[in-house]
Amino acid sequence: MKKNSKPVIFIIIFFLVFVTGILLIAQGLRLKCEELIRERTHLDGKIRSHKINRVSLIASYQMYTAEDVIKKYATGQLGLIENNMESSKKVILKKELIEETEKELKNKYE
Numbered sequence: 001m002k003k004n005s006k007p008v009i010f011i012i013i014f015f016l017v018f019v020t021g022i023l024l025i026a027q028g029l030r031l032k033c034e035e036l037i038r039e040r041t042h043l044d045g046k047i048r049s050h051k052i053n054r055v056s057l058i059a060s061y062q063m064y065t066a067e068d069v070i071k072k073y074a075t076g077q078l079g080l081i082e083n084n085m086e087s088s089k090k091v092i093l094k095k096e097l098i099e100e101t102e103k104e105l106k107n108k109y110e
Helices: 005-064 067-076 095-109
Strands: none
Touching: none
16 A cells, blocks of 8 residues: 555545445434324324313213203202292392491490
């Protein structure tokens, strides 16, 4: 070998090792990217199934909290009866009566 050929061989070997390293890194990154895409697809499926489960739970909750279902259970199973009295009764107090009561309480506790 000539004196000048040694540096050229080292440069060629270094270049080949460098290119091989870059190709291996690129292949590793591609594999990692595919793995992450598979994992994301799997997680998207899980999210979809959880959303469907959530919707069915909300529907069940609404079914069990419906007023007619509760009334039917209360009357049939618990033996309760429905109150038919008017719930819109008004209480009317005169302002003078309130002031008079306040004065009496102040005098009593002083």
